[in-house]
Amino acid sequence: MGDKMATEPILEEAAGVCVNAHGGAIGMPQLCAEWIPNQVFWLVVTLIVMFLILSRIALPRIGAVLAERKGTITNDLAAAEELKQKAAAAERAYNEALANARTEAAKIVAAAKADIQKDLDAATAKADAEIAAKAAQSEASIAEIRAGAMEAVQAVAKDTAKELVAALGGSADAKAVTAAVAARLKG
Amino acid sequence: MATGTEEHAAEGSGLAIHPMDQFIVKPLFGDGPVHWYTVTNVTLWMAISIVVLLGLFVLATRHRGIIPSRLQSVAELFYGFIHNMVEEVTGHEGAKFFPYVMTLFMFIFLANMLGLIPMSFTTTSHIAVTAVLAVTVFLTVTLVGLYRKGIGFLGMFWVSSAPLVLRPVLAVIEVISYFVRPLSHSIRLGGNLMAGHAVIKVFAGFAGAMGVASVVPIAAIAAIYGLETLVAAVQAYVFTILTCVYLRDAVGEAHH
Numbered sequence: 445m446g447d448k449m450a451t452e453p454i455l456e457e458a459a460g461v462c463v464n465a466h467g468g469a470i471g472m473p474q475l476c477a478e479w480i481p482n483q484v485f486w487l488v489v490t491l492i493v494m495f496l497i498l499s500r501i502a503l504p505r506i507g508a509v510l511a512e513r514k515g516t517i518t519n520d521l522a523a524a525e526e527l528k529q530k531a532a533a534a535e536r537a538y539n540e541a542l543a544n545a546r547t548e549a550a551k552i553v554a555a556a557k558a559d560i561q562k563d564l565d566a567a568t569a570k571a572d573a574e575i576a577a578k579a580a581q582s583e584a585s586i587a588e589i590r591a592g593a594m595e596a597v598q599a600v601a602k603d604t605a606k607e608l609v610a611a612l613g614g615s616a617d618a619k620a621v622t623a624a625v626a627a628r629l630k631g
Numbered sequence: 632m633a634t635g636t637e638e639h640a641a642e643g644s645g646l647a648i649h650p651m652d653q654f655i656v657k658p659l660f661g662d663g664p665v666h667w668y669t670v671t672n673v674t675l676w677m678a679i680s681i682v683v684l685l686g687l688f689v690l691a692t693r694h695r696g697i698i699p700s701r702l703q704s705v706a707e708l709f710y711g712f713i714h715n716m717v718e719e720v721t722g723h724e725g726a727k728f729f730p731y732v733m734t735l736f737m738f739i740f741l742a743n744m745l746g747l748i749p750m751s752f753t754t755t756s757h758i759a760v761t762a763v764l765a766v767t768v769f770l771t772v773t774l775v776g777l778y779r780k781g782i783g784f785l786g787m788f789w790v791s792s793a794p795l796v797l798r799p800v801l802a803v804i805e806v807i808s809y810f811v812r813p814l815s816h817s818i819r820l821g822g823n824l825m826a827g828h829a830v831i832k833v834f835a836g837f838a839g840a841m842g843v844a845s846v847v848p849i850a851a852i853a854a855i856y857g858l859e860t861l862v863a864a865v866q867a868y869v870f871t872i873l874t875c876v877y878l879r880d881a882v883g884e885a886h887h
Binding site: 462463467468469471472473474475476478479480481482483484485486487488489490491493494495497498499501502503505506507508509510512513516 | 649651652654655656657664665666667668669671673674677678680681684685688689692695696697699703706707710711729730731733734737738754756757758759760763764767821825
């Protein structure tokens with residue numbers, strides 16, 4: 445103990461009340477009053493410097509950047525909304541044009557159909573008339589032919605009857621033969 | 632004095648743990664006494680925190696990019712975080728205290744984080760530093776409150792929602808709690824930082840003395856280091872949000 449007492453004044457001078465001769469802490473360095481003015485002074489300096497850096501340069505700059513970004517995003521969103529509406533309008537116009545074209549096409553188709561129908565009807569009517577005319581003509585010629593055939597049959601019958609009468613040795617009265625043939629043909 | 636000498640006498644035996652040595656303030660140049668103006672390790676690490684602040688908030692934002700660079704977006708993150716905190720906790724009236732609160736937060740956050748670098752000095756582990764911060768907040772809140780609300784600021788201690796008989800008792804409690812604020816405010820921050828760093832140092836001392844088995848304390852140091860990183864961020868956050876809560880008393884509506 446006496447030995448330590450002897451060395452103490454030298455230690456005090458070299459290190460102070462908070463640090464021993466080996467540079468180790470005595471107790472809690474946090475409670476060393478000798479260092480407090482130093483810490484407070486440099487803390488105040490640091491806080492003032494940091495406050496000036498932040499309030500003069502950094503915070504206004506970052507605030508401006510954030511505001512600008514927000515503005516840009518708002519503008520972009522508005523532009524996007526506008527473009528979206530334009531696209532919707534274009535689509536509407538396209539659909540309208542498509543619908544118009546469809547009705548137009550339907551109209552043209554209907555008109556074409558009507559035209560074709562008219563032509564068809566006319567052609568049919570013409571053909572019907574021609575067919576009717578031809579039929580009438582044919583009927584007339586058939587009637588003519590039939591009449592001609594009747595006469596020929598009458599003539600053949602008369603001639604045959606005369607020839608038969610003659611062949612049987614009689615002389616046939618032409619009028620009587622004719623009347624008889626006519627009667628037979630009727631009968 | 633005697634205990635200190637005895638502690639260091641054990642140095643030769645291998646188990647020499649001096650967890651508090653990391654908190655010693657020493658002059659950077661020479662061995663002279665520490666005057667208030669002496670350039671010390673406190674000065675060094677506070678200067679480093681200023682350099683980091685400059686790099687993060689001035690250098691990284693110099694392009695003012697609409698599309699931020701990585702570091703700029705970190706700065707913007709801090710800005711948005713503290714700005715929201717001030718607006719939400721303190722109210723719209725408190726928005727003009729944003730640079731002040733931001734300064735407090737960035738100083739504590741950077742000091743805590745830089746303190747986690749091995750061999751560094753943690754300025755916020757000293758009560759002297761945290762006490763100045765807390766007293767500054769206390770004085771700001773009191774002076775701003777008295778300036779804005781006049782004598783009505785003292786109405787904060789008169790709990791009008793409580794029954795009349797209880798109010799004097801509550802007023803005494805409120806006054807005591809008001810004046811204890813700077814104490815709890817500063818010791819919470821300084822104590823957390825000091826304890827964490829001291830524990831890491833103690834485990835490091837074990838690791839030096841245990842040979843092969845030192846994997847255990849080294850693993851523990853790794854785990855505690857992770858915890859301390861969390862504590863460093865959370866204590867900066869806690870100190871700042873309490874500052875905002877106290878500021879609300881001064882500028883906001885009464886909330887009793």
